Amino acid sequence: MTTHAHRTTAEAIISAVAAERTGMVASLIRLTGDWDLAEDCVQDAVERALMRWPHDGMPRSPAAWLTTVARNRALDLLRRSQTERAKLQQRAITDEMAPSRALETDAQSDDRLRLIFTCCHPALALEGRVALTLKTVAGLSTAEIARAFLVSEPTMSQRLLRTKQKISNAAIPYRVPPDELLAERISGVLVVLYLIFNEGYGQHEDHLAVEALQLARLLVDLMPGEDEARGLLALITFQMSRRSTRFDAHGDLVPMEEQDRSRWDTALMEAGHRQLRHAARSGRPPGPYRLQAQIAACHATAAAAEATAWGTIVALYDALLAAQPSPVIALNRAIAVGFRDGYEAGLAELDALDATALAGYYLLPSARADFLRRLGRTDEAQRAYLAAIHLAPAGQPERRLLQRRLTEL
Amino acid sequence: MKYMMFVVVDPDAAAEAEPSEDDLTIDQWLADVDGRGKRITGDALRPVSDATTVRVSRGQVVVTDGPFTESKEWIAGFDILECDNLDEAIAIAARHPQANGGKLELRPFRTDED
Helix, strand or coil, X not given: CHHHHHHHHHHHHHHHHHHHHHHHHHHHHHHHCCHHHHHHHHHHXXXXXXXXXXXXXXXXXXXXXXXXXXXXXXXXXXXXXXXXXXXXXXXXXXXXXXXXXXXXXXXXXXXXXXXXXXXXXXCCCHHHHHHHHHHHHCCCCHHHHHHHCCCCHHHHHHHHHHHHHHHHHCCCCCCCCCHHHHHHHHHHHHHHHHHHHHHHHCCCCCHHHHHHHHHHHHHHHHCXXXXXXXXXXXXXXXXXXXXXXXXXXXXXXXCHHHCCHHHCCHHHHHHHHHHHHHXXXXXXXXXXXXXXXXXXXXXHHCCCHHHCCHHHHHHHHHHHHHHCCCHHHHHHHHHHHHHHHCHHHHHHHHHCCCCCCCCCCCHHHHHHHHHHHHCCCHHHHHHHHHHHHHHCCCCCHHHHHHHHHHHHC | CEEEEEEEECHHHHHHCCCCCCCCCHHHHHHHHHHCCCEEEEEECCCHHHCEEEEEECCEEEEEECCCCCCCCEEXXXXXXXXXXXXXXXXXXXXXXXXXXXXXXXXXXXXXXX
């Protein structure tokens, strides 16, 4: 009983801290312009909370407690420095702490948006945007991010440092972009979040996919009117609804048609549909993320693989190609045509694709191999599987699936 | 924040450029940027065929014709901008006539803090 109560408290503390962390870091960056100082002071406040609260109990307002501790810590550190800049930074913090400027929820969400848009600024290298978003918005440690991207911790630490330095040296503004820039900058944020998702989703250990889901939820909370942000959230939600069936006990990929649909997460699927309905209320024609989410919704609602609405999916791919021409989308459309009109038709569509644009991409030979296998053209399928295996990333689940198919021929 | 904006000519990109009705002439761009007090100075440069490279090797001054570069790109001019932040500099660069068919490189100046 006691142990249980204790654990609930610890969980409550951790979730209270997690809920406040991003906003606190974001507002300290706004006040001081110093990313390292902000992260260190918030980390310090979090550690104190984890030490004190289990004994003293949770404060009435965890947010206010944490904010005060973090800001006082920042003031302490800044007092040690005699520079003009440090004095300005102290002034900014004390002004903000004045009773007339009590913690406002709106101001906090604005700070988190400022943080997200700054981390995803197009003048930063893409890998830097991804790393900084995971570090400051999602609150991952440098070691965790380094592991996720298979680089050493010093390398990741250097990448984060360079990114923060560029923000300061090039004077990238810490703000929510003005209206005329907003659309293009939001799509830049969505690119970063989707990249984080895909980095995690391809793996059996999908921590980054879970982080991306939470980041997408945060963005939708902060910008409820952005239909493409909802589209991305819906897309990620539908894909996550299948996560428990995507890999077998050995960590090998299970193709969608072989997945146990009864184990798909219906609550997540319903959440995905809800986001899509909400996005549709914007009245705007669906953009690339909403269209991809609608495709994912078609798969989610099919009672069996054979019952998939391939006609609808092909039409959605047509719209997606018009909105965002890309050889990979054209490839996926060709595959969908094969399931709608028959595998011969699918092969013809694959042959009509721009092979130069897809050169070196394993999914083209792998799609050919799949249709040839279904048509019983074993020799040709074998050659196509070998070509696909040759191009597939070494040691990855996709490659093992292709090898399994080859041996099953 | 002060930015050096290099105006870069790229013959390959120039061949593919599609003129648009929104493109400003250089005079219109200058009138806009100078009118808002965002430009400290700037000028156009002669091409690399008129350039001279100087270096010192083992105490000897070595003078050669042109720059040491394989690239077809060359710097055709520069402007020094005074902007509130990078977004403002990007907006100014994006309206420069060379943005369509060439490119602009924005480099913040070193400051005393560096």
